[in-house]
Amino acid sequence: MTTVSSDVEVIDRARETELLEAALASGANILLEGPPGTGKSTLLRRVAARRHSAFALVEGNAELTPARLVGYFDPAQVLSRGYHPDVFVDGPLLTAMRDGGLLYVEELNRVPEETLNALLTVMSEREMTVPRLGTVRAAAGFGVVAAMNPYDAVGTARVSSAVYDRTCRIAMGYQSARAEEQIVAQRVAGPSEDWVARVVELVRATRDHPELRVGSSVRGAIDLVGLAGQLARVRGVDGDDWQAGLDAALVALSGRIRVDESSLRTPEAVIEELYRRIFGAAPSSAEDGSPGEI
Structure with a gap:
């Protein structure tokens, strides 16, 4: 016991x-x-x-x-x-x-x-x-x-x-966005509350995307924040670096979501679409290709 x-x-x-x-x-x-x-x-x-x-x-x-x-x-x-x-x-x-x-x-x-x-x-x-x-x-x-x-x-x-x-x-359904932000914050430290809130928004968006039949749980947000922090340290960039965040999102979420059989897109394509929608377009340096670009 x-x-x-x-x-x-x-x-x-x-x-x-x-x-x-x-x-x-x-x-x-x-x-x-x-x-x-x-x-x-x-x-x-x-x-x-x-x-x-x-x-x-x-x-x-x-x-x-x-x-x-x-x-x-x-x-x-x-x-x-x-x-x-x-x-x-x-x-x-x-x-x-x-x-x-x-x-x-x-x-x-x-x-x-x-x-x-x-x-x-x-x-x-x-x-x-x-x-x-x-x-x-x-x-x-x-x-x-x-x-x-x-x-x-x-x-x-x-x-x-x-x-x-x-x-x-x-x-038991999914908790509120604010509750999921608190869950992430108690498990892993992010660069700012606003950035973590956008990570949670990204993960929650996978649950409603028309091309996805299964979205990610809050565990995806926890892993994303942790991965992004480690990538930022390895690359010597800020904790909210755009490219590090995208790479972390692709790694943390691509295995958790399930694309509908009727869609021709990959999980990575859907995640990048959502990431750009929530975090904005890539800075010019990220578009040129960073060391961790996938």
Whole structure:
């Protein structure tokens, strides 16, 4: 189990914090649903810290088998001692149940259906029966919180109605521009507030561009600011250098956005268009070609 620090800061999520705390206090299971970078993990860490609850983190992927989630009998110990409870190795689910903590499942829609089925009885009855081990009942305070990005179709599967029926859903959209500026500022230092605000504006513009089906999260802004600062130092230019900013934007954002199939343009072309719209035309020296021009 992971103990969470209480100094985790959540920006612009007062309503969601209240809803999550109330849902957990009522004994409900919760599904946090929203695009990447909207603070789902940060929100849970903050709430867990305020509850003084530890939590077990599970990353949802195709490799998450029921044994990895629930636990298993140590094969070497079974040979010498048999199926004794002492040789059972608890997985994150049983650990959270015994300790009265939170089980946090990231990327719920990437978890195989067979593994999700192992959660059904636990979510409804707060107990589960493990073959050869017996019935394990959850201690007070146990809860299941899951998160997923409903817009990502690659490597995901449809979550069954049985899972939805056992969860309360909290929808989390993108935060305000001001909130995203604060998030960037607490992670990385920029040359000025105005420059960081324009970086956030650039990242937010990727979410509405007609040729993009997926835009960048605020993580793109954080990386852009950090990269631009490092490039400026390497090149010996100002922190808000136009070319360093463009190069940083191309590197930080081109892998995060997805161009619509109907568009003939590259991610780099769309990013440069947005960059020029928000930061203006390049100074003549940058147009002539700087050391870092892409």
